[in-house]
Amino acid sequence: MKEKHTRLYIPGPTEVKREIIEAMNEWMFGHRSGTMTDLFTTITEDTKNFLGTDNHVIVLSASGTAFMESTVNDLVDKDVLCSTCGSFSTRQAQIAERLGKNVDRLDYEWGKAVKPEDVREALEKKDYDAFTCVMNETSTGIRNPIEEIGDVMKDFPDTMLLVDAISALGGDYIDIDKHGIDVIFTSVQKAFAMPPGLAVCVVNDKAYQRSKEAASGSFYAGLAKNIDYYKKKGQTPSTPAISLMLAYKAQMKRMLEEGHKGRDQRHKDMASYTQKWAKKHFEMFPEEGYWSQTVSTIKNTQGLNIEELRQGINEKYGLLFSNGYGKQLKEKTFRIGHMGQHTLETVKELTDIIEKEAGL
Amino acid sequence: MKEKHTRLYIPGPTEVKREIIEAMNEWMFGHRSGTMTDLFTTITEDTKNFLGTDNHVIVLSASGTAFMESTVNDLVDKDVLCSTCGSFSTRQAQIAERLGKNVDRLDYEWGKAVKPEDVREALEKKDYDAFTCVMNETSTGIRNPIEEIGDVMKDFPDTMLLVDAISALGGDYIDIDKHGIDVIFTSVQKAFAMPPGLAVCVVNDKAYQRSKEAASGSFYAGLAKNIDYYKKKGQTPSTPAISLMLAYKAQMKRMLEEGHKGRDQRHKDMASYTQKWAKKHFEMFPEEGYWSQTVSTIKNTQGLNIEELRQGINEKYGLLFSNGYGKQLKEKTFRIGHMGQHTLETVKELTDIIEKEAGL
Numbered sequence: 129m130k131e132k133h134t135r136l137y138i139p140g141p142t143e144v145k146r147e148i149i150e151a152m153n154e155w156m157f158g159h160r161s162g163t164m165t166d167l168f169t170t171i172t173e174d175t176k177n178f179l180g181t182d183n184h185v186i187v188l189s190a191s192g193t194a195f196m197e198s199t200v201n202d203l204v205d206k207d208v209l210c211s212t213c214g215s216f217s218t219r220q221a222q223i224a225e226r227l228g229k230n231v232d233r234l235d236y237e238w239g240k241a242v243k244p245e246d247v248r249e250a251l252e253k254k255d256y257d258a259f260t261c262v263m264n265e266t267s268t269g270i271r272n273p274i275e276e277i278g279d280v281m282k283d284f285p286d287t288m289l290l291v292d293a294i295s296a297l298g299g300d301y302i303d304i305d306k307h308g309i310d311v312i313f314t315s316v317q318k319a320f321a322m323p324p325g326l327a328v329c330v331v332n333d334k335a336y337q338r339s340k341e342a343a344s345g346s347f348y349a350g351l352a353k354n355i356d357y358y359k360k361k362g363q364t365p366s367t368p369a370i371s372l373m374l375a376y377k378a379q380m381k382r383m384l385e386e387g388h389k390g391r392d393q394r395h396k397d398m399a400s401y402t403q404k405w406a407k408k409h410f411e412m413f414p415e416e417g418y419w420s421q422t423v424s425t426i427k428n429t430q431g432l433n434i435e436e437l438r439q440g441i442n443e444k445y446g447l448l449f450s451n452g453y454g455k456q457l458k459e460k461t462f463r464i465g466h467m468g469q470h471t472l473e474t475v476k477e478l479t480d481i482i483e484k485e486a487g488l
Numbered sequence: 489m490k491e492k493h494t495r496l497y498i499p500g501p502t503e504v505k506r507e508i509i510e511a512m513n514e515w516m517f518g519h520r521s522g523t524m525t526d527l528f529t530t531i532t533e534d535t536k537n538f539l540g541t542d543n544h545v546i547v548l549s550a551s552g553t554a555f556m557e558s559t560v561n562d563l564v565d566k567d568v569l570c571s572t573c574g575s576f577s578t579r580q581a582q583i584a585e586r587l588g589k590n591v592d593r594l595d596y597e598w599g600k601a602v603k604p605e606d607v608r609e610a611l612e613k614k615d616y617d618a619f620t621c622v623m624n625e626t627s628t629g630i631r632n633p634i635e636e637i638g639d640v641m642k643d644f645p646d647t648m649l650l651v652d653a654i655s656a657l658g659g660d661y662i663d664i665d666k667h668g669i670d671v672i673f674t675s676v677q678k679a680f681a682m683p684p685g686l687a688v689c690v691v692n693d694k695a696y697q698r699s700k701e702a703a704s705g706s707f708y709a710g711l712a713k714n715i716d717y718y719k720k721k722g723q724t725p726s727t728p729a730i731s732l733m734l735a736y737k738a739q740m741k742r743m744l745e746e747g748h749k750g751r752d753q754r755h756k757d758m759a760s761y762t763q764k765w766a767k768k769h770f771e772m773f774p775e776e777g778y779w780s781q782t783v784s785t786i787k788n789t790q791g792l793n794i795e796e797l798r799q800g801i802n803e804k805y806g807l808l809f810s811n812g813y814g815k816q817l818k819e820k821t822f823r824i825g826h827m828g829q830h831t832l833e834t835v836k837e838l839t840d841i842i843e844k845e846a847g848l
Contacts, residue, residue: 133515155493191726228704325729344588348554366551369685
């Protein structure tokens with residue numbers, strides 16, 4: 129591997145350390161061998177320890193999108209309420225519709241956060257099998273108050289809370305068990321800072337039981353399917369991405385050393401620095417009080433040519449940040465991913481260069 | 489990477505060459521970058537070229553099992569006929585049932601092949617949205633006559649032919665387009681000899697259209713979902729397993745050099761050698777005339793302790809073959825995977841050692 133490369137400040141895939149990539153330099157082995165059981169039980173139990181949860185953990189060879197699909201397929205018989213506040217939460221609603229479920233939407237303007245009192249109001253009006261909510265809307269840089277939403281939902285025990293935490297988990301502390309979050313999932317190429325291709329889903333007993341008893345549901349990313357196989361054999365029902373799991377094991381070791389709260393603090397520091405910087409030169413795009421801890425979406429109040437700026441900085445310095453998401457926000461905002469293995473220093477390195485190159 | 493390692497003669501994961509594993513030694517890059525488009529269009533188009541097909545090709549970050557699920561979810565509205573002749577074809581029926589489809593089974597005893605005339609008879613009796621068939625039943629070592637089944641099904645144009653070719657494709661020549669195979673899929677850790685974590689699905693226009701127009705279906709492994717995104721952007725809808733795709737590109741280059749027919753011939757030679765050897769010392773387990781070209785399932789007519797033998801050979805020589813599949817066949821049969829990058833020489837190396845260690 130060359131030393132020189134484009135360093136990623138996009139909101140995923142994030143920078144992966146050289147030694148984590150090199151952990152994949154191992155020969156293949158059988159997925160029904162003791163070596164596999166060792167590897168898979170290690171990464172599963174390490175993840176439970178890192179997150180501090182007593183719930184079931186599934187590590188699946190797929191993107192987190194697979195869990196956006198299988199959780200609805202396994203846990204929603206008929207009606208699901210989907211909160212939408214940006215591109216990825218809208219995708220969750222589309223996936224549920226594609227599965228043929230009855231989808232009601234709790235819609236928010238892009239940049240606004242989901243409010244616990246709105247959730248309560250909607251759930252009081254109609255019975256739903258599940259409510260879906262994104263923890264961190266990568267397209268707008270909103271961090272939804274998942275903890276308070278979880279607490280509200282304790283009054284609606286028949287409605288499952290399904291949380292897409294794809295760009296948050298591992299970089300933004302959450303006490304999953306305390307707030308009664310039935311299902312929460314992520315992809316590993318975000319705040320976990322691993323090579324993409326694996327997804328993690330944390331499932332409590334209530335959701336596991338419903339998945340087990342459901343008349344229909346998913347298989348490959350199915351909750352009970354994967355949990356039962358793990359309980360019985362410590363392995364995966366289908367052949368997993370062995371190389372990626374070797375990288376996972378190596379990086380999860382680093383994550384355990386830093387700890388869930390340690391990583392949270394580092395991300396807090398990076399976020400608060402970036403927000404201060406953004407307010408000095410621009411404005412923050414999302415609603416105040418709900419700014420993401422892992423990705424800052426910044427309003428292009430200076431009328432900069434974002435695409436030119438980011439390509440120029442990439443070519444000259446080898447640092448890549450992100451433009452706004454989708455046609456609507458592409459030039460109106462830009463995004464700095466401060467997640468995974470980034471530090472205050474590496475984030476400052478980028479903002480200094482943006483200042484210089486944009487003449488701020 | 490150490491030189492010494494256990495060399496795999498199990499029916500997947502198969503041996504992966506050192507340089508293919510080392511092709512993963514690259515820094516991450518954005519999944520919406522030009523680098524990604526280059527990589528993904530290269531591996532997709534190379535796969536079409538290798539297979540000699542004009543159909544759509546999807547390379548997905550998942551195991552082939554994901555396609556066992558999404559093809560049924562996208563293409564079966566109500567009724568599906570599943571042929572079962574071993575563990576993996578039975579799993580296909582279970583997946584369809586889990587999805588809530590009406591499943592009829594065309595059952596065969598383990599070790600027997602699916603017969604085209606039986607398929608005709610069943611399809612004449614009832615209308616089905618799809619018929620599922622495994623090309624190579626890894627549990628029993630049966631190679632089903634997919635080509636003839638495809639020809640029969642030309643008389644039933646409303647019934648899609650869905651072929652699980654997980655342990656065959658790339659090691660057993662098939663003219664997909666000529667025999668009107670609507671959907672055929674595989675996992676890359678079998679005859680493609682790549683690290684596990686990716687699956688390939690070949691979809692003709694008829695299946696693509698039905699997937700596009702279906703009222704409900706899959707998203708992550710959805711056929712139209714993936715094909716449309718590729719057509720529009722040359723990328724994947726969700727973040728893919730970048731590292732594994734780098735390995736894919738490197739190995740597909742080797743595969744193109746050898747060619748579909750070249751690989752077929754090498755596998756033919758390995759299979760026919762192994763069958764001759766098996767008949768000399770044991771008996772073949774599956775029905776004559778339908779022996780797999782990639783995995784030989786051999787009857788333990790010598791009453792050997794298979795588990796002891798295979799572990800002993802693994803420890804002493806570092807070569808690992810497989811016992812029989814499932815409780816039923818575990819000690820009654822054993823399996824030699826002669827697929828992927830194996831050669832006549834490496835297969836002979838194993839059979840010589842078995843002879844010696846079993847005192848044949």
